[in-house]
Amino acid sequence: MLRNSGIESVLRRELDGLPLPAEDRWLPGPDRHRGTWSTAVWLVGGSLLIALALVAGPALLAWRDSQSEGQAARPTPLVRPTVVNGVGVAPLRNILRNQTLGYNIVLPANWRESGRWQLVPGDATMIGVATYTAQSPERELALLSRYGTLTKLPWDVTAEMWSRNGLSPLEWARTRGGCSATCTVGNTKINGVNFLTTVDSATGVHYYYVERGDRVLAFSFIIGSAADQPEGVTAETLDQIMRSVGLP
Amino acid sequence: MANQIADKSALHKQMDEETARSRWASAYKDEFPRVYRALLAVLRSQELARDALHDAFLEGVRRPPATDENLAGWLYRVALRRSRRGPYRTPLVALVRLVLPDPKDEIAEALDRMEVAGLLGMLSERQRSMVVAQYYLGLDQEEIARLFGVRRGTVAATLAQAKARMRTGGQHAS
Numbered sequence: 001m002l003r004n005s006g007i008e009s010v011l012r013r014e015l016d017g018l019p020l021p022a023e024d025r026w027l028p029g030p031d032r033h034r035g036t037w038s039t040a041v042w043l044v045g046g047s048l049l050i051a052l053a054l055v056a057g058p059a060l061l062a063w064r065d066s067q068s069e070g071q072a073a074r075p076t077p078l079v080r081p082t083v084v085n086g087v088g089v090a091p092l093r094n095i096l097r098n099q100t101l102g103y104n105i106v107l108p109a110n111w112r113e114s115g116r117w118q119l120v121p122g123d124a125t126m127i128g129v130a131t132y133t134a135q136s137p138e139r140e141l142a143l144l145s146r147y148g149t150l151t152k153l154p155w156d157v158t159a160e161m162w163s164r165n166g167l168s169p170l171e172w173a174r175t176r177g178g179c180s181a182t183c184t185v186g187n188t189k190i191n192g193v194n195f196l197t198t199v200d201s202a203t204g205v206h207y208y209y210v211e212r213g214d215r216v217l218a219f220s221f222i223i224g225s226a227a228d229q230p231e232g233v234t235a236e237t238l239d240q241i242m243r244s245v246g247l248p
Numbered sequence: 249m250a251n252q253i254a255d256k257s258a259l260h261k262q263m264d265e266e267t268a269r270s271r272w273a274s275a276y277k278d279e280f281p282r283v284y285r286a287l288l289a290v291l292r293s294q295e296l297a298r299d300a301l302h303d304a305f306l307e308g309v310r311r312p313p314a315t316d317e318n319l320a321g322w323l324y325r326v327a328l329r330r331s332r333r334g335p336y337r338t339p340l341v342a343l344v345r346l347v348l349p350d351p352k353d354e355i356a357e358a359l360d361r362m363e364v365a366g367l368l369g370m371l372s373e374r375q376r377s378m379v380v381a382q383y384y385l386g387l388d389q390e391e392i393a394r395l396f397g398v399r400r401g402t403v404a405a406t407l408a409q410a411k412a413r414m415r416t417g418g419q420h421a422s
Contacts, residue, residue: 007364007414008383014362015285015384021298026280027273028302095309097272104272104312191310248314 100128101161101217106244108237110134110230114156127161127215132241134230143228154204154224155233157241164216169196169209172216177207193247208242219245272312276305279320286320286384287327289368290376292359300327321387325395328377367414375410378403 020026094107114131133140133156143153152158164172173179173196182202188195196209208219221238280301287297304326313322359365368376374396381387381395389407393400 007367007379007411011289011364011380011383014364015289015380018285018288018358020281020284021294023277025298026277026284026301028305095273097275097312099316102312102314104309106309244309246308246310246312248312 096132098130098159101130101159102212102248103159103217104244104246105132105157105159105241107132107241108134108232110232111241114140125163125165127163129161130159132157132159134233134237139230152205152220152222154222154228155230155238157219157221157238160218160220161212162216162218164211164214167216169211169216172218173198173207173209177209177218178203178205179207190243191246206238208245210247212247217247272308273305275316275319276308276323279323282385283320283323283327286324286380287331288359289365289380289384290328290373291331292369296331297327300331303327303330318387318391320385321381321391321395324381324385370413371410375406375413378406379410379414382407 094109094111095104096107096113097104111132111134114133131152133153135143135153135155140153144151147153162172162176167175170185173183173185177198179185179198179200183198183200186197186199188197188208190208193210196207198207198209199205204223206221206223210217219242221242223235223238283304284297284301287300288294291297291300301323304323307326307330308323313319359369368379371379378392378396381392382389387395389400389403393403396403
Protein backbone atom coordinates (compact mmCIF):
# COMPACT_ATOMS: atom_id res chain seq x y z
CA MET A 1 0.00 0.00 0.00
CA LEU A 2 1.25 3.48 -0.82
CA ARG A 3 1.03 5.94 2.04
CA ASN A 4 0.64 9.67 1.33
CA SER A 5 4.32 10.31 2.01
CA GLY A 6 5.16 7.36 -0.23
CA ILE A 7 3.09 8.79 -3.07
CA GLU A 8 4.72 12.17 -2.66
CA SER A 9 8.31 10.93 -2.65
CA VAL A 10 7.81 8.46 -5.50
CA LEU A 11 5.93 11.08 -7.53
CA ARG A 12 8.70 13.61 -7.06
CA ARG A 13 11.46 11.13 -7.79
CA GLU A 14 9.82 9.74 -10.91
CA LEU A 15 8.59 12.99 -12.39
CA ASP A 16 11.88 14.75 -11.72
CA GLY A 17 13.48 12.07 -13.88
CA LEU A 18 11.42 12.96 -16.95
CA PRO A 19 13.51 14.56 -19.69
CA LEU A 20 12.90 18.19 -20.58
CA PRO A 21 12.79 19.57 -24.12
CA ALA A 22 15.81 21.56 -25.31
CA GLU A 23 15.89 24.92 -23.55
CA ASP A 24 15.46 26.83 -26.81
CA ARG A 25 12.00 25.26 -27.06
CA TRP A 26 10.80 26.38 -23.64
CA LEU A 27 9.61 29.72 -24.96
CA PRO A 28 7.08 29.80 -27.79
CA GLY A 29 8.66 30.69 -31.11
CA PRO A 30 7.04 32.66 -33.93
CA ASP A 31 5.51 29.45 -35.28
CA ARG A 32 4.70 28.13 -31.75
CA HIS A 33 6.93 25.11 -32.60
CA ARG A 34 4.03 22.76 -32.94
CA GLY A 35 5.13 19.21 -33.53
CA THR A 36 4.74 16.89 -36.43
CA TRP A 37 1.54 15.24 -35.27
CA SER A 38 -0.20 18.50 -34.51
CA THR A 39 1.09 19.88 -37.81
CA ALA A 40 -0.50 16.91 -39.51
CA VAL A 41 -3.73 17.55 -37.62
CA TRP A 42 -3.77 21.13 -38.77
CA LEU A 43 -2.94 20.09 -42.33
CA VAL A 44 -5.83 17.65 -42.39
CA GLY A 45 -8.09 20.14 -40.65
CA GLY A 46 -6.98 22.86 -43.03
CA SER A 47 -7.74 20.64 -46.00
CA LEU A 48 -11.25 20.04 -44.68
CA LEU A 49 -11.74 23.77 -44.25
CA ILE A 50 -10.47 24.49 -47.77
CA ALA A 51 -12.88 21.90 -49.18
CA LEU A 52 -15.68 23.53 -47.20
CA ALA A 53 -14.64 26.97 -48.46
CA LEU A 54 -14.67 25.75 -52.07
CA VAL A 55 -18.15 24.35 -51.69
CA ALA A 56 -19.41 27.53 -50.07
CA GLY A 57 -17.21 29.74 -52.30
CA PRO A 58 -19.68 32.26 -53.75
CA ALA A 59 -21.34 32.87 -50.41
CA LEU A 60 -17.94 33.23 -48.76
CA LEU A 61 -16.80 35.80 -51.33
CA ALA A 62 -19.97 37.84 -50.95
CA TRP A 63 -19.53 37.77 -47.17
CA ARG A 64 -15.88 38.81 -47.47
CA ASP A 65 -16.75 41.73 -49.75
CA SER A 66 -19.39 42.96 -47.35
CA GLN A 67 -16.96 42.68 -44.46
CA SER A 68 -14.04 44.42 -46.18
CA GLU A 69 -15.89 47.68 -46.76
CA GLY A 70 -14.81 50.28 -44.31
CA GLN A 71 -12.31 47.95 -42.69
CA ALA A 72 -9.26 49.81 -41.38
CA ALA A 73 -5.80 48.89 -42.64
CA ARG A 74 -3.94 46.44 -40.44
CA PRO A 75 -1.18 48.00 -38.32
CA THR A 76 2.41 47.25 -39.18
CA PRO A 77 3.79 44.48 -36.96
CA LEU A 78 6.38 45.42 -34.36
CA VAL A 79 9.07 43.34 -35.93
CA ARG A 80 9.37 43.32 -39.68
CA PRO A 81 10.46 39.96 -41.08
CA THR A 82 13.46 40.09 -43.34
CA VAL A 83 15.22 37.59 -45.58
CA VAL A 84 18.76 36.28 -45.08
CA ASN A 85 20.12 33.91 -47.74
CA GLY A 86 16.62 33.24 -48.91
CA VAL A 87 15.36 32.30 -45.44
CA GLY A 88 12.74 34.44 -43.75
CA VAL A 89 13.81 35.53 -40.27
CA ALA A 90 12.48 37.95 -37.71
CA PRO A 91 14.62 39.48 -34.96
CA LEU A 92 13.63 38.45 -31.45
CA ARG A 93 11.43 40.88 -29.58
CA ASN A 94 12.08 41.86 -25.98
CA ILE A 95 9.32 40.90 -23.61
CA LEU A 96 9.91 42.93 -20.49
CA ARG A 97 8.24 42.48 -17.14
CA ASN A 98 8.35 45.40 -14.74
CA GLN A 99 7.55 43.86 -11.38
CA THR A 100 7.79 47.19 -9.53
CA LEU A 101 5.26 49.02 -11.67
CA GLY A 102 3.30 45.86 -12.50
CA TYR A 103 3.13 45.51 -16.26
CA ASN A 104 4.55 43.58 -19.19
CA ILE A 105 5.55 45.27 -22.45
CA VAL A 106 6.85 43.97 -25.78
CA LEU A 107 9.57 46.00 -27.49
CA PRO A 108 10.97 45.62 -31.00
CA ALA A 109 14.35 43.93 -31.18
CA ASN A 110 16.44 47.10 -31.39
CA TRP A 111 14.85 48.73 -28.33
CA ARG A 112 16.20 48.70 -24.77
CA GLU A 113 15.37 50.04 -21.35
CA SER A 114 17.28 53.21 -20.54
CA GLY A 115 18.73 53.72 -17.06
CA ARG A 116 18.69 57.50 -17.06
CA TRP A 117 15.50 58.11 -15.07
CA GLN A 118 16.74 56.04 -12.17
CA LEU A 119 19.16 58.91 -11.46
CA VAL A 120 16.50 61.55 -11.06
CA PRO A 121 15.92 62.56 -7.41
CA GLY A 122 12.52 61.16 -6.53
CA ASP A 123 9.36 63.22 -6.24
CA ALA A 124 7.58 62.12 -3.05
CA THR A 125 4.52 61.05 -5.04
CA MET A 126 6.50 59.18 -7.69
CA ILE A 127 6.67 55.41 -7.27
CA GLY A 128 8.90 54.64 -10.24
CA VAL A 129 9.79 55.32 -13.85
CA ALA A 130 11.02 53.21 -16.74
CA THR A 131 12.05 54.56 -20.12
CA TYR A 132 12.36 52.52 -23.30
CA THR A 133 14.32 53.79 -26.28
CA ALA A 134 15.58 52.81 -29.71
CA GLN A 135 18.37 55.44 -29.57
CA SER A 136 21.96 54.27 -29.20
CA PRO A 137 23.51 55.20 -25.82
CA GLU A 138 25.76 57.77 -27.53
CA ARG A 139 22.87 59.39 -29.38
CA GLU A 140 20.75 59.32 -26.24
CA LEU A 141 23.46 61.26 -24.39
CA ALA A 142 23.66 63.78 -27.22
CA LEU A 143 19.88 64.30 -27.12
CA LEU A 144 19.92 64.62 -23.33
CA SER A 145 22.61 67.30 -23.64
CA ARG A 146 20.39 69.15 -26.08
CA TYR A 147 17.03 68.80 -24.33
CA GLY A 148 18.11 68.47 -20.69
CA THR A 149 18.67 65.41 -18.56
CA LEU A 150 15.29 65.61 -16.82
CA THR A 151 13.32 65.83 -20.07
CA LYS A 152 11.50 63.04 -21.84
CA LEU A 153 13.07 62.46 -25.22
CA PRO A 154 11.03 62.30 -28.40
CA TRP A 155 10.45 58.80 -29.84
CA ASP A 156 10.96 57.10 -26.43
CA VAL A 157 8.24 55.34 -24.44
CA THR A 158 8.08 56.14 -20.73
CA ALA A 159 6.14 54.38 -17.98
CA GLU A 160 5.58 56.26 -14.71
CA MET A 161 3.71 55.37 -11.57
CA TRP A 162 2.51 58.05 -9.17
CA SER A 163 0.43 58.23 -6.01
CA ARG A 164 -2.98 59.53 -7.09
CA ASN A 165 -3.73 61.41 -3.86
CA GLY A 166 -7.42 60.80 -4.48
CA LEU A 167 -7.38 62.19 -8.03
CA SER A 168 -9.00 60.28 -10.89
CA PRO A 169 -6.77 59.67 -13.93
CA LEU A 170 -8.53 62.54 -15.72
CA GLU A 171 -8.04 64.89 -12.79
CA TRP A 172 -4.47 63.74 -12.54
CA ALA A 173 -3.92 64.35 -16.26
CA ARG A 174 -5.42 67.85 -15.98
CA THR A 175 -3.46 68.87 -12.91
CA ARG A 176 -0.19 66.93 -12.91
CA GLY A 177 -0.04 65.60 -16.44
CA GLY A 178 -0.05 68.99 -18.14
CA CYS A 179 -3.22 68.29 -20.16
CA SER A 180 -4.37 71.83 -20.93
CA ALA A 181 -6.31 73.66 -23.66
CA THR A 182 -4.47 71.98 -26.54
CA CYS A 183 -5.04 68.53 -25.09
CA THR A 184 -7.58 66.02 -26.44
CA VAL A 185 -8.96 63.42 -24.03
CA GLY A 186 -10.19 59.98 -25.04
CA ASN A 187 -10.40 56.34 -23.98
CA THR A 188 -8.96 53.15 -25.36
CA LYS A 189 -8.89 49.50 -24.37
CA ILE A 190 -5.56 47.64 -24.35
CA ASN A 191 -5.62 43.90 -23.74
CA GLY A 192 -8.96 44.25 -21.99
CA VAL A 193 -7.99 47.20 -19.76
CA ASN A 194 -9.46 50.68 -20.18
CA PHE A 195 -6.95 53.53 -20.46
CA LEU A 196 -7.61 57.26 -20.45
CA THR A 197 -5.69 58.85 -23.32
CA THR A 198 -4.58 62.43 -23.81
CA VAL A 199 -2.88 63.91 -26.86
CA ASP A 200 -1.39 67.39 -26.70
CA SER A 201 -1.34 68.83 -30.21
CA ALA A 202 1.06 71.59 -29.15
CA THR A 203 3.76 69.36 -27.68
CA GLY A 204 3.05 66.07 -29.46
CA VAL A 205 2.90 64.24 -26.11
CA HIS A 206 0.65 61.17 -26.00
CA TYR A 207 -0.38 59.82 -22.58
CA TYR A 208 -2.13 56.59 -21.58
CA TYR A 209 -3.36 56.60 -17.97
CA VAL A 210 -4.76 53.76 -15.92
CA GLU A 211 -5.75 53.69 -12.27
CA ARG A 212 -3.97 51.05 -10.17
CA GLY A 213 -5.47 51.20 -6.67
CA ASP A 214 -4.31 54.41 -5.02
CA ARG A 215 -1.81 54.93 -7.82
CA VAL A 216 -1.91 55.99 -11.43
CA LEU A 217 0.21 54.30 -14.09
CA ALA A 218 0.99 56.56 -17.05
CA PHE A 219 2.64 55.58 -20.30
CA SER A 220 3.74 58.36 -22.62
CA PHE A 221 5.60 59.08 -25.80
CA ILE A 222 6.36 62.14 -27.89
CA ILE A 223 6.14 62.24 -31.67
CA GLY A 224 9.27 64.26 -32.35
CA SER A 225 10.94 65.70 -35.40
CA ALA A 226 12.44 63.54 -38.13
CA ALA A 227 15.91 64.74 -37.09
CA ASP A 228 15.61 62.92 -33.75
CA GLN A 229 13.80 59.89 -35.15
CA PRO A 230 15.65 56.58 -34.62
CA GLU A 231 15.86 54.36 -37.67
CA GLY A 232 12.76 52.26 -38.18
CA VAL A 233 10.75 53.98 -35.42
CA THR A 234 7.50 55.61 -36.48
CA ALA A 235 4.38 56.80 -34.71
CA GLU A 236 2.94 53.39 -35.54
CA THR A 237 5.83 51.66 -33.73
CA LEU A 238 5.09 53.65 -30.58
CA ASP A 239 1.40 52.86 -30.84
CA GLN A 240 2.18 49.14 -31.31
CA ILE A 241 4.39 49.15 -28.21
CA MET A 242 1.54 50.71 -26.26
CA ARG A 243 -0.86 48.07 -27.59
CA SER A 244 1.44 45.36 -26.20
CA VAL A 245 1.09 46.52 -22.58
CA GLY A 246 -0.29 43.80 -20.34
CA LEU A 247 -1.64 44.45 -16.85
CA PRO A 248 -2.68 41.90 -14.21
CA MET B 249 28.30 67.67 -16.31
CA ALA B 250 28.34 65.40 -13.28
CA ASN B 251 24.85 64.36 -14.20
CA GLN B 252 25.96 63.45 -17.71
CA ILE B 253 28.84 61.34 -16.44
CA ALA B 254 26.48 59.57 -14.09
CA ASP B 255 24.01 59.14 -16.98
CA LYS B 256 26.72 57.66 -19.19
CA SER B 257 27.78 55.22 -16.48
CA ALA B 258 24.17 54.14 -15.99
CA LEU B 259 23.65 53.74 -19.72
CA HIS B 260 26.71 51.49 -20.05
CA LYS B 261 25.53 49.46 -17.07
CA GLN B 262 22.15 49.24 -18.75
CA MET B 263 23.76 47.90 -21.91
CA ASP B 264 25.60 45.23 -19.90
CA GLU B 265 22.33 44.11 -18.42
CA GLU B 266 20.50 44.16 -21.70
CA THR B 267 20.72 40.43 -22.29
CA ALA B 268 18.97 39.81 -18.96
CA ARG B 269 16.06 42.11 -19.71
CA SER B 270 13.29 39.66 -20.34
CA ARG B 271 12.16 39.36 -16.74
CA TRP B 272 8.91 37.61 -17.42
CA ALA B 273 10.66 35.18 -19.72
CA SER B 274 13.25 34.60 -17.04
CA ALA B 275 10.70 33.99 -14.28
CA TYR B 276 8.83 31.64 -16.59
CA LYS B 277 11.98 29.73 -17.50
CA ASP B 278 12.82 29.24 -13.83
CA GLU B 279 9.52 27.48 -13.31
CA PHE B 280 9.39 25.66 -16.66
CA PRO B 281 10.93 22.29 -15.61
CA ARG B 282 8.63 21.77 -12.60
CA VAL B 283 5.43 22.92 -14.30
CA TYR B 284 6.21 21.09 -17.55
CA ARG B 285 6.72 17.80 -15.68
CA ALA B 286 3.55 18.36 -13.67
CA LEU B 287 1.65 18.92 -16.91
CA LEU B 288 3.20 15.78 -18.42
CA ALA B 289 1.84 13.76 -15.50
CA VAL B 290 -1.65 15.14 -16.09
CA LEU B 291 -1.82 15.46 -19.88
CA ARG B 292 0.53 12.56 -20.73
CA SER B 293 1.75 14.18 -23.95
CA GLN B 294 4.86 16.25 -24.61
CA GLU B 295 3.13 18.32 -27.25
CA LEU B 296 0.06 19.04 -25.18
CA ALA B 297 2.17 19.96 -22.15
CA ARG B 298 4.52 22.21 -24.12
CA ASP B 299 1.79 23.92 -26.12
CA ALA B 300 -0.30 24.51 -23.00
CA LEU B 301 2.71 25.99 -21.22
CA HIS B 302 3.49 28.19 -24.24
CA ASP B 303 -0.09 29.42 -24.11
CA ALA B 304 0.30 30.19 -20.41
CA PHE B 305 3.49 32.14 -21.14
CA LEU B 306 1.74 34.24 -23.79
CA GLU B 307 -1.21 34.75 -21.45
CA GLY B 308 1.27 36.05 -18.89
CA VAL B 309 2.63 38.52 -21.44
CA ARG B 310 -0.86 39.87 -22.05
CA ARG B 311 -2.18 39.65 -18.50
CA PRO B 312 0.67 39.04 -16.08
CA PRO B 313 -0.03 37.64 -12.62
CA ALA B 314 -0.18 40.32 -9.93
CA THR B 315 2.90 38.94 -8.21
CA ASP B 316 5.54 36.31 -8.83
CA GLU B 317 4.43 34.51 -5.68
CA ASN B 318 3.39 30.96 -6.56
CA LEU B 319 4.16 31.55 -10.22
CA ALA B 320 4.34 27.78 -10.75
CA GLY B 321 0.74 27.43 -9.55
CA TRP B 322 -0.39 30.25 -11.83
CA LEU B 323 1.34 28.72 -14.88
CA TYR B 324 -0.05 25.27 -14.03
CA ARG B 325 -3.63 26.57 -13.73
CA VAL B 326 -3.51 28.66 -16.91
CA ALA B 327 -1.84 25.86 -18.89
CA LEU B 328 -4.40 23.29 -17.74
CA ARG B 329 -7.27 25.66 -18.57
CA ARG B 330 -5.76 26.30 -21.99
CA SER B 331 -5.28 22.61 -22.64
CA ARG B 332 -8.95 22.00 -21.87
CA ARG B 333 -10.28 24.61 -24.22
CA GLY B 334 -7.31 24.73 -26.61
CA PRO B 335 -7.23 23.74 -30.24
CA TYR B 336 -6.96 20.06 -29.33
CA ARG B 337 -10.46 20.16 -27.89
CA THR B 338 -12.25 21.70 -30.87
CA PRO B 339 -14.74 19.48 -32.72
CA LEU B 340 -12.67 19.70 -35.92
CA VAL B 341 -9.52 18.43 -34.21
CA ALA B 342 -11.49 15.80 -32.34
CA LEU B 343 -12.76 14.60 -35.72
CA VAL B 344 -9.26 14.58 -37.18
CA ARG B 345 -7.95 12.68 -34.15
CA LEU B 346 -10.36 9.89 -34.95
CA VAL B 347 -8.83 9.65 -38.42
CA LEU B 348 -5.27 10.32 -37.32
CA PRO B 349 -4.60 8.76 -33.88
CA ASP B 350 -2.23 10.55 -31.51
CA PRO B 351 1.13 8.78 -31.78
CA LYS B 352 2.37 7.59 -28.41
CA ASP B 353 5.38 9.72 -27.58
CA GLU B 354 8.41 8.57 -25.60
CA ILE B 355 7.23 10.46 -22.53
CA ALA B 356 3.92 8.62 -22.50
CA GLU B 357 5.84 5.37 -22.73
CA ALA B 358 8.18 6.45 -19.92
CA LEU B 359 5.15 7.38 -17.82
CA ASP B 360 3.65 3.96 -18.45
CA ARG B 361 6.73 2.37 -16.90
CA MET B 362 6.51 4.48 -13.74
CA GLU B 363 4.91 3.20 -10.58
CA VAL B 364 3.10 6.38 -9.60
CA ALA B 365 2.25 7.35 -13.14
CA GLY B 366 0.47 4.01 -13.45
CA LEU B 367 -1.60 4.91 -10.40
CA LEU B 368 -2.26 8.39 -11.75
CA GLY B 369 -3.58 6.72 -14.87
CA MET B 370 -6.45 5.30 -12.77
CA LEU B 371 -7.64 8.80 -11.92
CA SER B 372 -9.78 11.28 -13.81
CA GLU B 373 -7.92 14.28 -15.25
CA ARG B 374 -9.34 16.51 -12.53
CA GLN B 375 -8.18 14.14 -9.78
CA ARG B 376 -4.76 13.83 -11.43
CA SER B 377 -4.46 17.63 -11.66
CA MET B 378 -5.13 18.04 -7.95
CA VAL B 379 -2.92 15.16 -6.84
CA VAL B 380 -0.01 16.50 -8.90
CA ALA B 381 -0.67 20.05 -7.62
CA GLN B 382 -0.50 18.81 -4.02
CA TYR B 383 2.23 16.20 -4.11
CA TYR B 384 4.49 17.47 -6.88
CA LEU B 385 4.02 21.26 -6.91
CA GLY B 386 3.58 21.32 -3.13
CA LEU B 387 0.41 23.43 -3.11
CA ASP B 388 -1.90 23.25 -0.11
CA GLN B 389 -5.64 22.63 -0.40
CA GLU B 390 -6.46 26.33 -0.08
CA GLU B 391 -4.16 27.18 -2.99
CA ILE B 392 -5.53 24.33 -5.09
CA ALA B 393 -9.08 25.52 -4.41
CA ARG B 394 -8.13 29.02 -5.59
CA LEU B 395 -6.37 27.65 -8.67
CA PHE B 396 -9.30 25.50 -9.73
CA GLY B 397 -11.99 27.95 -8.64
CA VAL B 398 -13.68 25.47 -6.30
CA ARG B 399 -14.29 25.25 -2.57
CA ARG B 400 -11.68 23.80 -0.28
CA GLY B 401 -14.10 21.04 0.69
CA THR B 402 -14.37 19.98 -2.95
CA VAL B 403 -10.58 19.77 -3.16
CA ALA B 404 -10.42 17.72 0.04
CA ALA B 405 -13.11 15.33 -1.22
CA THR B 406 -11.52 14.97 -4.67
CA LEU B 407 -8.09 14.31 -3.18
CA ALA B 408 -9.52 11.79 -0.70
CA GLN B 409 -11.26 9.89 -3.51
CA ALA B 410 -8.09 10.01 -5.62
CA LYS B 411 -5.90 8.71 -2.80
CA ALA B 412 -8.35 5.96 -2.00
CA ARG B 413 -8.37 4.87 -5.62
CA MET B 414 -4.57 4.94 -5.79
CA ARG B 415 -4.27 2.92 -2.58
CA THR B 416 -6.67 0.32 -3.88
CA GLY B 417 -4.89 0.30 -7.20
CA GLY B 418 -1.55 0.05 -5.43
CA GLN B 419 -2.75 -2.98 -3.44
CA HIS B 420 -4.05 -4.66 -6.57
CA ALA B 421 -0.82 -3.86 -8.36
CA SER B 422 1.29 -5.33 -5.59
